[in-house]
Amino acid sequence: MPLKQLDQLVRIFWTFLRISPLTFGGGYAMLPAIQREVVVTNQWMSDDEMAELMTISGAAPGGVGVNVSALVGYHLAGVRGAVAAVIGITLPTFFIVLLLSIVYAFLQSYPKMQAIMEGIHAAVVGLIAAAAYKMAKSSIIDKITLFAAASTVAILLFIPVSPIVMILFGLILGLLAVYLKERWGMKDPLAPKERKTVSKSITTEYYYFADGI
Secondary structure, three states, X not given: OOHHHHHHHHXXXXXXXXXXXXXXXXXXXXXXXXXXXXXXXXXXOOHHHHHHHHHHHHHOOOOXXXXXXXXXXXXXXXXXXXXXXXXXXXXXXXXXXXXHHHHHXXXXXXXXXXXXXXXXXXXXXXXXXXXXXXXXXXXXXXXXXXXXXXHHHHHHHHOOOOHHHHHHHHHHHHHXXXXXXHHOOOOOOOOOXXXXXXXXXXXXXXXXXXXXX
């Protein structure tokens, strides 16, 4: 393997290895940290590209944190990059969850431990809301996408519908909207936009706590 490719794989592995142990709380809680590392710190992708990968990751089976990592790694270095990213994101979490499970088994009946878990649950809600807000900024681009997002949330909250049905609903609505806009000569919402480069260093306060990959 050429030294340049090996160096890239090591960078991918190390990036996701650093994110994983500092981001307890599920894939959605990891998204802000992953987005900042990939888009801002390393500048491997644009915001639009990252938003597309997050959308695909959320629709695919499995944990969204692992899915995003695999897609980013594959985008950068093919299958080897995907493997390096997935190992990096899962390895620390595996050992941490194993250790916490052992500790929790002995302390779960203590009031302070129960209070800690309640606080973590509340924090997870805020982290997921922050991730949803970041995705909405790049995904809701017109009235059609706003309608799709709002109607999806309303339906899932009040009607027992499978998420698969809602994903298919969004797929059909998106294709129909683009087709009608092209036919009517309206602005193409998928046209490439001018990229903006943001220079900002990452610090530990950008990593978050919640409940697993």
